[in-house]
Structures are given as structure tokens and as C-alpha cells.
Amino acid sequence: xxxxxxxxxxxxxxxxxxxxxxxxxxxxxxxxxxxxxxxxxxxxxxxxxxxxxxxxxxxxxxxxxxxxxxxxxxxxxxxxxxxxxxxxxxxxxxxxxxxxxxxxxxxxxxxxxxxxxxxxxxxxxxxxxxxxxxxxxxxxxxxxxxxxxxxxxxxxxxxxxxxxxxxxxxxxxxxxxxxxxxxxxxxxxxxxxxxxxxxxxxxxxxxxxxxxxxxxxxxxxxxxxxxxxxxxxxxxxxxxxxxxxxxxxxxxxxxxxxxxxxxxxxxxxxxxxxxxxxxxxxxxxxxxxxxxxxxxxxxxxxxxxxxxxxxxxxxxxxxxxxxxxxxxxxxxxxxxxxxxxxxxxxxxxxxxxxxxxxxxxxxxxxxxxxxxxxxxxxxxxxxxxxxxxxxxxxxxx
Amino acid sequence: xxxxxxxxxxxxxxxxxxxxxxxxxxxxxxxxxxxxxxxxxxxxxxxxxxxxxxxxxxxxxxxxxxxxxxxxxxxxxxxxxxxxxxxxxxxxxxxxxxxxxxxxxxxxxxxxxxxxxxxxxxxxxxxxxxxxxxxxxxxxxxxxxxxxxxxxxxxxxxxxxxxxxxxxxxxxxxxxxxxxxxxxxxxxxxxxxxxxxxxxxxxxxxxxxxxxxxxxxxxxxxxxxxxxxxxxxxxxxxxxxxxxxxxxxxxxxxxxxxxx
Numbered sequence: 001x002x003x004x005x006x007x008x009x010x011x012x013x014x015x016x017x018x019x020x021x022x023x024x025x026x027x028x029x030x031x032x033x034x035x036x037x038x039x040x041x042x043x044x045x046x047x048x049x050x051x052x053x054x055x056x057x058x059x060x061x062x063x064x065x066x067x068x069x070x071x072x073x074x075x076x077x078x079x080x081x082x083x084x085x086x087x088x089x090x091x092x093x094x095x096x097x098x099x100x101x102x103x104x105x106x107x108x109x110x111x112x113x114x115x116x117x118x119x120x121x122x123x124x125x126x127x128x129x130x131x132x133x134x135x136x137x138x139x140x141x142x143x144x145x146x147x148x149x150x151x152x153x154x155x156x157x158x159x160x161x162x163x164x165x166x167x168x169x170x171x172x173x174x175x176x177x178x179x180x181x182x183x184x185x186x187x188x189x190x191x192x193x194x195x196x197x198x199x200x201x202x203x204x205x206x207x208x209x210x211x212x213x214x215x216x217x218x219x220x221x222x223x224x225x226x227x228x229x230x231x232x233x234x235x236x237x238x239x240x241x242x243x244x245x246x247x248x249x250x251x252x253x254x255x256x257x258x259x260x261x262x263x264x265x266x267x268x269x270x271x272x273x274x275x276x277x278x279x280x281x282x283x284x285x286x287x288x289x290x291x292x293x294x295x296x297x298x299x300x301x302x303x304x305x306x307x308x309x310x311x312x313x314x315x316x317x318x319x320x321x322x323x324x325x326x327x328x329x330x331x332x333x334x335x336x337x338x339x340x341x342x343x344x345x346x347x348x349x350x351x352x353x354x355x356x357x358x359x360x361x362x363x364x365x366x367x368x369x370x371x372x373x374x375x376x377x378x379x380x381x382x383x384x385x386x387x388x389x390x391x392x393x394x395x396x397x
Numbered sequence: 398x399x400x401x402x403x404x405x406x407x408x409x410x411x412x413x414x415x416x417x418x419x420x421x422x423x424x425x426x427x428x429x430x431x432x433x434x435x436x437x438x439x440x441x442x443x444x445x446x447x448x449x450x451x452x453x454x455x456x457x458x459x460x461x462x463x464x465x466x467x468x469x470x471x472x473x474x475x476x477x478x479x480x481x482x483x484x485x486x487x488x489x490x491x492x493x494x495x496x497x498x499x500x501x502x503x504x505x506x507x508x509x510x511x512x513x514x515x516x517x518x519x520x521x522x523x524x525x526x527x528x529x530x531x532x533x534x535x536x537x538x539x540x541x542x543x544x545x546x547x548x549x550x551x552x553x554x555x556x557x558x559x560x561x562x563x564x565x566x567x568x569x570x571x572x573x574x575x576x577x578x579x580x581x582x583x584x585x586x587x588x589x590x591x592x593x594x595x596x597x598x599x600x601x602x603x604x605x606x607x608x609x610x611x612x613x614x615x616x617x618x619x620x621x622x623x624x625x626x627x628x629x630x631x632x633x634x635x636x637x638x639x640x641x642x643x644x645x646x647x648x649x650x651x652x653x654x655x656x657x
Contacts, residue, residue: 001506001509011494012494303490304492304493304494306490307490307491307492308492308507309478310449310451310478310484310490311478311479311484311503311504311507312476312478312479312480312504312507312508313475313479314475314507315471315475316472317507389452390451391446391452
């Protein structure tokens with residue numbers, strides 16, 4: 001019976017090709033808008049969140065402000081001891097930065113320099129390509145050792161395996177002990193966010209104090225990582241601890257990467273919802289178009305309905321027929337809309353040299369939504385048809 | 398098989414009350430070929446609608462195959478029309494967007510018959526009216542006579558217990574009309590019950606017997622023969638209303654005018 005109704009529906013759509021197409025146009029445009037907009041937004045979102053989470057989601061950054069004379073300053077020792085005092089904090093690495101003049105036989109240029117401790121590499125998730133990162137004895141003895149990022153190694157030594165070579169930093173020789181693997185984008189992304197350049201080197205915190213004048217034993221900034229990735233707990237623990245020490249929340253600023261991605265998620269999901277809502281409205285308008293045409297069709301086919309009823313069609317069979325017709329209109333419209341949006345997204349990909357994909361959940365939502373629209377707006381005309389009295393309908397001409 | 402027990406049908410036209418059918422009593426047996434004859438506006442169509450379960454009576458009772466029709470819902474009436482009654486209309490009432498084959502198949506679809514069985518029955522019915530070769534044609538590619546034959550095939554396909562024909566030759570020329578009547582006669586010879594509604598004496602004559610209808614009153618002679626000895630009253634009510642006849646007639650014609 002359902003199969004027969006579908007056949008009949010397709011037939012009646014075929015006999016009124018132009019009208020059916022115009023009716024479907026509402027749904028086509030609605031689905032097209034929904035799929036394209038949401039696919040573009042979610043495509044853009046995922047590329048942004050990818051690069052954010054690439055930095056490391058469980059990284060916590062803490063800034064301690066210096067409000068001049070009389071403010072309490074945490075020392076390097078105190079900061080380094082934080083993991084022992086706070087149960088949710090796994091690692092802490094103080095970081096100070098500056099710029100120095102680096103020089104080798106090949107090249108001389110200003111570079112970004114970080115003074116930190118051994119934990120830094122682990123917190124940032126750095127992998128070593130050659131050699132090792134800084135270790136605790138380096139910091140304790142303020143030895144003149146340096147770890148390079150990949151770009152620096154290539155530019156200053158012409159090769160990445162330059163462990164054991166010497167790099168002159170403001171005229172002093174620093175022994176290269178390791179080169180960081182920059183296979184991932186994270187470093188460049190990180191340094192971009194922190195306003196650094198392409199050339200970055202890492203020395204023991206204590207060594208940096210000697211190199212750069214404004215770096216002292218009191219710490220301005222440190223990074224921390226949480227036990228078991230529980231960033232929120234670690235963050236609140238740090239907050240409580242620092243509030244206790246400083247007695248004032250304005251003395252420090254704690255910030256984690258997950259905060260950015262959370263905020264980003266909120267923005268983009270609101271955006272998708274907004275655009276989806278607008279597209280949804282156009283689908284609804286398309287549905288009203290279907291209802292309008294179905295009502296016309298029911299009136300036009302009054303005689304046919306009468307004949308069908310006279311030869312024994314149950315009211316439910318008539319209702320089903322018109323309902324399926326309305327649903328067929330909306331689902332066929334939906335499919336055309338999806339095909340159309342797929343084509344447009346492919347064109348955008350080719351022209352814009354990007355790779356947006358059709359969002360599968362959105363396709364499912366739009367199929368469900370438009371069949372829902374078909375049912376919703378087909379119900380009344382179908383009901384009207386099924387309630388016609390056979391004699392009245394037969395008399396109609 | 399068809400029993401009308403003082404069936405009335407009343408229409409309200411504004412303040413006026415029109416009795417389209419006034420205490421009509423009919424008795425048609427299984428296998429009979431009966432014509433119902435009366436001028437236009439006599440209540441023929443109303444009678445046909447009630448016999449065909451397209452409409453229900455306001456008063457009195459109608460038994461089809463021993464079942465009282467009054468109680469049924471629209472759903473059950475549809476089922477009865479589907480299984481027990483084969484309609485043949487004056488204006489054929491084929492669905493114009495469907496081929497002959499599809500038109501004949503339609504009642505079988507509503508009966509929920511399987512595809513193979515449907516195909517066989519459609520073939521059988523169309524062969525009976527000699528139109529199997531034109532099964533792929535739509536009604537507007539066929540002559541009136543052919544369309545009516547398709548309509549008869551459609552009625553036959555569902556193997557009804559009653560063929561109900563409303564002026565089946567009304568829109569056809571005499572030669573084709575005769576052809577159609579021949580089909581009815583052969584259907585009758587196969588043992589089918591046929592009720593033919595017409596205003597044409599010549600058509601009515603071809604049936605085994607005629608039931609006359611006039612101003613909503615039915616004169617079923619067979620019923621009189623049967624019941625006259627038992628109920629002498631039966632004759633009295635049929636005479637009385639004849640005094641009112643002129644008034645009734647104007648109402649009837651007004652009603653017909655409104656319908657048209």
C-alpha cells in the first residue's frame with residue numbers, strides 16, 4: 001500500500017513538473033542554506049579548534065604582576081616548589097623571555113630567548129630531535145648551554161644536527177645541547193600567539209638572569225601542567241594558593257588553553273545555531289509552500305478522490321496518499337538541496353583552496369527536518385482529502 | 398440481497414425539507430437484473446447512493462446481503478463498497494491520469510490483493526470487455542464506449558456481489574449503448590446481480606423487471622405481489638402522498654436545480 005502510494009505520488013509529481021519543482025524550490029533553498037552554512041561554519045571551527053588544541057589543552061599559564069615597590073614577588077625556588085605543595089599541579093616551569101643577539105660563523109640575528117627549567121619541555125609537549133632538553137643541574141649550576149628550535153639550527157648552523165656546537169649569545173659562548181623537533185606546528189603557533197619570532201632558543205633560567213638585565217630571581221611568568229589532565233582543578237588550586245599569598249586576585253592572572261577552546265566552541269556553536277535557525281526558517285517557509293500546493297491539489301483532484309472513495313478507498317488510504325505526496329515533495333527537494341550544496345561546497349573548496357566537507361549530522365538533521373515539514377504541512381491537506389464525502393466529491397466537476 | 402425497509406432520505410434546503418426518498422421499500426434478489434426507472438429528480442440518484450453505500454439513510458433500514466448498513470462507519474462503508482459493489486457511472490468516472498490497466502487495478506490495490514493476483518484479474522477483466530490491447534491507454538485516448546467498458550472492467554475486477562450502474566448508456570450513442578447493454582446481459586447470464594438506474598424506458602426494458610421511482614416514492618411490484626396479501630396497508634400510504642404531488646415536485650426540481 002505504501003509502495004503504491006509512493007508510486008502514485010511520484011506520478012502526480014511528474015504530471016505537474018513545473019509546479020512540483022517550484023514547490024520544492026522552497027525546500028531546496030532551505031536545505032541548501034542549512035547544509036552549506038553549517039558545513040562552512042563547522043569546517044572553519046574545526047580548523048580553528050585544531051590549531052588551538054595543538055598548543056596543548058592542559059597548559060596553564062600564570063602571570064605574576066609587579067606593581068612596583070613593596071609588592072611581594074615569588075622567587076624561582078618558591079615557584080619550582082609548587083608541585084610539591086599543590087596536589088593537582090604536576091609540573092611547573094618558570095619562564096622569562098627576552099631578545100638577544102645570536103651569532104655563528106654563518107649568521108647573526110636577533111632571536112627570542114627563553115629562560116626556563118627542565119619541566120618546560122614536558123609541559124609544552126616538546127619532542128627532541130637531537131640531544132636533550134635542559135636539565136635540573138643546568139639550572140642549578142647556571143651553565144651556558146642552549147637548546148635550539150629547528151628553524152634556528154638550520155639558519156645558524158646550516159643543519160639540524162648541531163649538538164656540541166657553540167652559539168654566541170650577546171658575545172658569550174653557549175653550548176648547543178639539543179634541537180627541538182618542530183615536525184608539529186605547535187611551536188610556531190605558540191610563538192605566534194606570544195609574539196615571538198621564528199628563531200627561539202632556550203637556556204637555563206638562571207643563565208638568562210645573567211644575560212638579560214630585567215630578568216631576576218623573582219618570577220614574572222610560569223607554566224604549569226595538571227595531574228591527569230585535570231586542568232580545572234589545578235587552575236582553581238593555583239588560584240586559591242596565589243590569592244592566599246598575594247591577598248589580591250589582581251596580582252596575578254591565570255589562563256589555560258582550554259579556556260580559549262571553550263570560548264571558541266561557544267562562539268562557533270552559537271554561530272551554527274544562529275545560521276541553522278535562519279536556514280530552518282526558510283525550510284519552514286518551504287513547508288508552507290508545500291501545504292499551499294497540496295491544498296490546491298486536493299481541491300483540483302476532488303473528483304479523483306471521490307472516484308477512489310467510491311471504489312472503496314478507506315479514508316486512511318486517501319490520507320496516506322496525500323501525506324506521502326507531500327513528503328515526497330519535501331524529501332526530493334531535500335535531496336536536490338543536498339546535491340546542490342555538495343556541488344557548491346566542492347566549488348568553494350576548489351576556488352578557495354580549502355577543504356570543507358559536508359557535515360553529516362547536518363545532512364541527517366535536514367533530511368529529518370524536511371520530512372518533518374512534509375508531514376506537518378501535508379497533514380492538514382491530507383486530512384481534508386480523507387474527510388471528503390464520496391457523493392460530494394463525485395458530484396464535483 | 399438488497400432489502401429497503403421504508404427508507405427515507407431527507408435534505409434540508411434552508412428552511413425547506415425535501416424528501417428525496419420517502420419510505421421506499423425495495424427487494425432485489427441475488428442474481429436479478431433489475432432496472433430502476435424514473436424521471437430526473439425522482440430520487441434515483443439518492444436511491445443509487447444509498448444502495449451503493451455512498452450515503453446512508455436517514456430513516457428506515459437497508460440490508461445488503463443481510464447486513465444492516467446503517468450502523469457502519471465511513472471506514473466499513475468503504476470496505477463494503479470495495480468488496481461488494483461494482484460502480485458504473487454515467488460519466489465513467491475513470492481517473493484521467495491513469496491508464497486503463499491502472500484504473501482497473503485500483504480497487505484491487507485497496508483490497509490489498511497481491512501484485513500477481515492483481516495482474517491476472519486485470520487481464521481477465523479487460524479481456525472480458527475486449528480492451529486488453531488498449532490497456533496502456535489513458536481515458537482521453539479512448540472513446541466514450543471504450544471508457545465505459547474500462548469502467549465495467551474495473552467493477553468486474555473486484556468480483557462484487559452487486560453491479561450498480563447509473564445511466565451507463567446516458568453519455569453514449571445508441572450503437573455503443575447497445576454494446577454496453579450486451580455486456581450487462583452477459584454479466585447477468587454469469588449469475589451477477591445487476592441494478593441499472595435509468596430514465597430511458599428502452600434501456601429499462603432490457604432488465605428482467607423494473608422498479609419505478611417517482612418523487613421519492615418507490616413502486617416495487619414484486620414487493621406488492623409478495624406483501625399485498627399480508628399487509629393491506631402497504632397500498633394506502635402509497636396513494637395518500639399523491640395528493641401532495643405538485644408541491645413535492647416543485648421542491649424536487651428546486652433541489653435538482655441547486656445540485657446542478
